[in-house]
Amino acid sequence: MRNYIFRRLALAVVALFGVSLIVFLLMRVLPGDVAMMLLVGQGGEGTVTEAALAAKRAELGTDRPLYEQYLKWIGGFTRLNVGDSLRTGVPVFEEIKNRLPLTFELATMVVIVATLIAIPLGVVSAIRQGSWLDYALRVLSVGGFAMPIFWTGTLIIMGLVFWFRWIPPIGYVSFFEDPLVNLQQLIWPAIAMGYYQSAVITRMTRSCMLEVLRQDYIRTAWAKGLRERMVIYRHALKNAMLPVITLIGAQYAYLLGGTVIMETVFFLPGMGSGLVDSIFFRDYTMVQTIILIFAAIIVAANLVVDILYAALDPRIVLE
DSSP: OHHHHHHHHHHHHHHHHHHHHHHHHHHHHSSOOHHHHHHHTTTTOOOOOHHHHHHHHHHHTTTSOHHHHHHHHHHHHHTTOOOBOTTTOSBHHHHHHHHHHHHHHHHHHHHHHHHHHHHHHHHHHHHTTTSHHHHHHHHHHHHHHHSOHHHHHHHHHHHHHHHHSOOOOSSOOOTTTOHHHHHHHHHHHHHHHHHHHHHHHHHHHHHHHHHHHTSHHHHHHHHTTOOHHIIIIIIIHHHHHHHHHHHHHHHHHHHHHHOHHHHHHTTOOOHHHHHHHHHHTTOHHHHHHHHHHHHHHHHHHHHHHHHHHHHHOTHHHHO
């Protein structure tokens, strides 16, 4: 088990190095010059001389050779000090520290909501295969997958406004400062995204449960006269959960970088909206750092899933 984890950690380091190099080079080939954008302003009303442009590039460090820029950035990332945002002048990690808790909390709530909805529905749909309940639950899951999350989020806001004359508080308040306001801000986007994410998990749970329920050892358990609860939850569900855990882990990692739509709809200042703003203004340092953090989170989530796989099925370690 120790060697298995070590191999996965080594692969994670290689993957993060590759991501850092790719995102660094991609930002340099994109059209646009952050120095020019800062000097002319958002509306493009400013005038720029070559001397002023060269001085601004020297100030930002974008006139240095690419390898120097990369080494400076990646060295600062390992020390959690990559410098200031090229757009706002605020330290990058200071701005990320203010945005990351919201995205992390929202993604966690989405996964919890999706899991609480999906696994019970998937199990019930599998053990009642072919019944009206099975068809109803399948229609419910397909409906969740078919509705875009921005549309679901908009419907929730409209329903709250027109039916209850209330709108969720704008902005973000930490759970530790005011749990009630925090819940009011995040529960609705979590429900909208959770319903969407639960559709895939429900169908995966149903498919895996149906496959396991056809195995010989399940037939043996039924033949021995074990109760349905024992057969379903102790024997079938545990083995059916391996692919489901992989899917949940992948979705969680995706959500940490994919909440930009809900953050926009509900006016939440998270990492996703910050990344979009930084890309628009060619804020190299901010974009590179946020994407590398997202990549680290995804790699860590996959590592946790691999370890859970090995814990649930020790044969994986021997492969």
